[in-house]
Amino acid sequence: MSRDVLVRATDETMDHFLYRDGQLHAEDVPIARIAAEVGTPFYCYSTATLTRHFKLFDAALAGMDHLVCFAMKSLSNVAVLKLLGDLGAGMDVVSGGEYARARAAGIPGDRIVFSGVGKTREEMRHALEHGIRQFNVESEPEIDLLNRVATELGTVAPIAIRVNPDVDAATHEKIATGRKQDKFGIPIDRAREVYAHAASCEGLRVVGIDVHIGSQLTALAPFEAAYGKIAELTRTLRDDGHEISRLDLGGGLGIPYSRGNDIPPQPAEYGELIRRTVGDLGCEIEIEPGRLISGNAGILVASVLYLKKGYDRDFVILDAAMNDLIRPAMYGAHHDLVPIEEPAPGTEAEPHDIVGPVCESGDTFAKARPVPPLRPDDLVAFRSAGAYAAVMSSEYNSRPLVPEVLVSGDQFAVIRRRPTFDEMIARDIVPEWL
Missing domain, CATH: 3.20.20.10 (Alanine racemase)
Known part of the structure; x- marks a missing residue:
């Protein structure tokens, strides 16, 4: 096991996305297995990481009269809210929609701050x-x-x-x-x-x-x-x-x-x-x-579509895009990118621009990012993508919102499914006079 994996497994901001037998796992589930069943791109969250990080905050205030209210603007899936609520979390909401999600997750009103x-x-x-x-x-x-x-x-x-x-x-x-x-x-x-x-x-x-x-x-x-x-x-x-x-x-x-x-x-x-x-x-x-509870508890998994030679740089084109993870385009944010298949020791990395298929030059996750050799259909993951990621996604370019998956031990479940094109189009209404 590599040094960085050991660090992630032991420090207080650890996650549970680790290589085992050369394959990245979410807790006890191989990421490749989820990809085969769900398709890419998708978000994947770790129950163990969410639980650990909430408990760290709760323990930090032990002995004081306190309430840890999860800032659900960072991650508002109802399944995640129920998980945290069952641990005793309150919720910090900033809209009527977030309030409705908190109540749908079973959070009582006396634990909701607006x-x-x-x-x-x-x-x-x-x-x-x-x-x-x-x-x-x-x-x-x-x-x-x-x-x-x-x-x-x-x-x-x-x-x-x-x-x-x-x-x-x-x-x-x-x-x-x-x-x-x-x-x-x-x-x-x-x-x-x-x-x-x-x-x-x-x-x-x-x-x-x-x-x-x-x-x-x-x-x-x-x-x-x-x-x-x-x-x-x-x-x-x-x-x-x-x-x-x-x-x-x-x-x-x-x-x-x-x-x-x-x-x-x-x-x-x-x-x-x-x-x-x-x-x-x-x-x-x-x-x-919000961020410290959910940020390292999630990853965004994508597939390599193409490797492209440019004028003065090489590109890795993924099936994930800025509409799925907008933080790099909006904030210039960095997310570590790792292959699902662990590179062999000593593998050399070469700089590539990591981009998506949206028709904007801003659809760039990283520039001149050293990555190990990749091939079309390889799976990769953006780390630390549990906070301000899925919640900020959109259907720009009429790209469906990607699934969210929650892992617990050796099991996983889709907690937001990918909509079909028909479902997306059905929301549009053509007036009778057209």
Whole structure:
């Protein structure tokens, strides 16, 4: 077994996608077996990895009153949500559709936190009617609308107000959320004023403070800066007469997308930071991890279609495309690419551009990526594709959404099937006058 496989099998962000007898397995199932039955491309998730990563966060806060709410925007398949919910997870949702998925997975309303900057009246009403732990509200107009909806229903909506601490998370521009120029939350220097307004609303009950500074953080210092500000704000708001009993500290802890990169902090270290910064406040702690629970729990499996000689480069053309995994095109993100059949020791890798069949030059997964010799019909896998991958896929170029597969031990099941062309076309409606 190679060194990198041993590392993946022992560190705290490990996955369960390992080579055995020269073939990549998901837990105890050969990937080639799934490909033969399901066809490519497809996503494959590991139950053991999802379970382990959730339990790492839960253990990190042991001894504190807490709830680990999975950020289901990272991976929202109902089967995965049920798996995590059965382990005791709550859910952090950002749309009515995500709320419906959480309830379909059996998650009770008192374990669902509703976040997001653009909640609609209908979403608010539905959540209030069917159960909600709290709304994380992000603006004064949202406070006023939620108050009206709750009052019309004759109920009281529990809220935490999201404050923007103006902390740079030192992450990608498109996933930073805690700087003063970002669209999220109330400026922290206006928090007292906004909390006073919320407390005056008869349809609202202020229960806490919410903060989230970004995604894919690889250091603890930004968390420490933000949580220090939240601790100070908690004391100030309590002095103002507010009952702050709950702190939603968001998520954002990153994962290693490439072998050889620095390993981000582990959940245990993150938990110790929480204890150090806000642990003396007597508040219930909520966290909203997504990527670190699901990211390394999934892979995208594809087949090689063609090997193409270009003007100044060689191409590997896959049957997976940017509509299946958009992160490289959208963020310039890196995903390790590995063959399903383990290369022999000493095999030389040659640089290739890894591309898909979509008619866009942006449909490129990697440029000049060293890969071992490949042939048409060979299977390959993009690692760390469990988060912000299947959930961001589309039917661009009228390509069907690819299946999702869940593995547990030596068994697997399709948890989202590939639609047929007829099913895709049937959603279109031709008006009678055409």
